[in-house]
Amino acid sequence: MSDVWITIAVLAVATAAIRASGPVLLGGRRLPARMQGVISLLAPALLAALVVVETFGAPEGGALELDARIAGVAAAAAALAAGASTLPVVAVAAVVTAAIRFVF
Helix, strand or coil: CCHHHHHHHHHHHHHHHHHHHHHHHHCCCCCCHHHHHHHHHHHHHHHHHHHHHHHHECCCCCCECCCHHHHHHHHHHHHHHCCCCHHHHHHHHHHHHHHHHHHC
């Protein structure tokens, strides 16, 4: 068995254990309202952090990298502010990023 499959198997078991730990530890009780609020904010916070790191991060680590991705994120933010839904926002970001890369 290769190292890749061993890693996949270990991650699958760890994921199952983490997912099962919630119901086991709570024992059928509901989460407190404060904890529910924190959990509901985790996904948007992690997504925002991922966007920032992938947009401004440099592969070498350390310095900021300013390129066409910033224009794409700005265009997506403008489309969201204008009230567009998710699919058009992604399309606008992709088109703007591609256009900037094509021009420069």
